[in-house]
Amino acid sequence: MKESxxxxxxxxxxxxxxKKLFDMFKKDIKENNGRVLKSFDTFKWEMEKHLLIEEKxxxxxxxxxxxxxxxxxxxxxxxxKIILEMLKIIEVSLRDEEAVNILEFERLWIKHxxxxxxxxxxxxxxKLNNHEKKDIAExxxxxxxxx
Numbered sequence: 001m002k003e004s005x006x007x008x009x010x011x012x013x014x015x016x017x018x019k020k021l022f023d024m025f026k027k028d029i030k031e032n033n034g035r036v037l038k039s040f041d042t043f044k045w046e047m048e049k050h051l052l053i054e055e056k057x058x059x060x061x062x063x064x065x066x067x068x069x070x071x072x073x074x075x076x077x078x079x080x081k082i083i084l085e086m087l088k089i090i091e092v093s094l095r096d097e098e099a100v101n102i103l104e105f106e107r108l109w110i111k112h113x114x115x116x117x118x119x120x121x122x123x124x125x126x127k128l129n130n131h132e133k134k135d136i137a138e139x140x141x142x143x144x145x146x147x
Contacts (some may be wrong), residue, residue, distance in 0.1 A: 001038070004130060004133075005130055005133035005134055005137050006133075007058070007121055007124050007125050007128070007133055007136055007137065007140070008117070008121035008124070008125050009121050010137060010140045010141070011054075011058075011116065011117070011121050011140070012117050013120070014050055014140070015047065015113050015117060016048075018043070018046050018047055018050060019113075020042050021039070021042055021043040021046055022044075022106075022109075024039050025039040025040050025042075025043045025102075026102065028040075029100060029102070036094060037094055037095070040090065040091065040094055044087050044091065047083070047087065048084070048087075051080045051083065051084065053081070053139065053140060054076070054082065054116075055063075055077060056139075057139035057140065058124070058136055058140075059073045059076070059077070059138055072120070072135060076112070076115075076116070076120070079108065079112050082108060083105070083109060083112065084097070084106055086104065086105040086108070087105070090102060115131065
């Protein structure tokens with residue numbers, strides 16, 4: 001009997017990893033301890049990789065199905081663009097040693113992540129066959145930390 005691959009588990013693990021990096025970044029901001037740029041760069045790098053993998057390795061399997069799935073995928077890509085723009089604004093503020101407000105970013109990212117974790121990835125797992133899930137899982141495991 002073949003073991004079923006679960007994309008949700010892989011991506012939720014990566015979301016947890018990114019959340020841990022974000023929490024470290026927030027702690028460094030609060031403590032103003034000189035590690036802020038380093039922790040932000042690490043967080044930003046992992047977030048950018050995560051978004052790229054979603055768009056290149058995952059969304060293509062989802063949006064081609066029907067109009068609703070296509071609209072959901074387009075909305076997620078729009079959110080990715082906003083997240084990346086917000087990260088750039090945060091980065092400029094940090095490098096210019098200006099005050100940084102991450103609350104708006106955090107709200108958007110948590111909402112985005114919750115939708116993916118609770119709706120998008122479980123639906124993807126139901127929709128795809130094991131061969132398609134295996135193709136995606138190989139790309140995920142090869143490209144991003146999942147622990």
